[in-house]
Amino acid sequence: MEKPYHADHVFDKIDSLSLGEYEGCTFRNCLFESADFKNFQFVDCRFEDCNVSLAKLSGASFQKVYFQGCKMQGLRFEACNPFLFEVHFKKCVLNLCSFYQINGKGTSFEACTLQEVDFTEANFSEAKFDDCDLAGALFDRSNLEKADFRNAFNYRISPTINRLKKAKFSQDGLAGLLHDFGIEIS
Template structure:
């Protein structure tokens, strides 16, 4: 099987379920309004790429390389980022839906999540030190044995984080968000 190489190319309004994405390496490419839902991306390498207004829900990512990839206004429901190739793994999200996705055990240092919905996302065993959650909804997101040192949660909400099961040294929280650190105690804060 031949592997294709694409550099600096823009892909617009393509439904890759009916028009297959060539297996290969994509560098400095833009994907705009494309549909990748439930596709197998296992042999793809994305470097310095941007996905805008794309649907990647339930995409299969085993072995997929995401190197400095930005997702803007994308739908990424149920994506197992923990199955991606971890070498040089670097992603960023703005105004995305990441519900039910998994980042289990990943190095996410300095990752930016901005205006993003992260319902029931699993961050167990991940390193989120110095990450930024800017205005994110973290309803039922899972933080277990997660490194959250110097992570910024000040403008985010609906999180529940157990300080005894996570590293929180110098993590930043707003006064209104402190209740999310006390959920396990059943304390009523008013």
């Protein structure tokens, strides 16, 4: 059975969505907390001021999807369909999310809260973490080459277990790189 196709629609203040393919759609002020997005497909879509915390993402496809002002706590992005996976975030709360083994090359995070987020074995090369709080975020065997952390804060990233070639950091953020070595910076 073929999934319904929706193109260029604006969905405002809804709390449920039927299984289907959504292309060029905008979702505003929607309450999708604990929603089941299993096998949904979102292409060139925008989520604005939505709550998608604890949504189930098994097999969900996110291709060039932008999230702005969204509450997105506890999401397991590794459950998504990896084919053409591309997401971008602005002013979102992504606490307790997992990007385990995700290919997030070039992903942008702008003014986001990313506390306790798991980036284990993920590829976030060329990603931008602009004005992001990374307190408690886990970077373990992650590819962060050419990533930009110059305006990020509260991160702890071990250079011995993560790939950091040509990654960008500010002088203020050096303590987050040297923490594992027991070096005190004042």
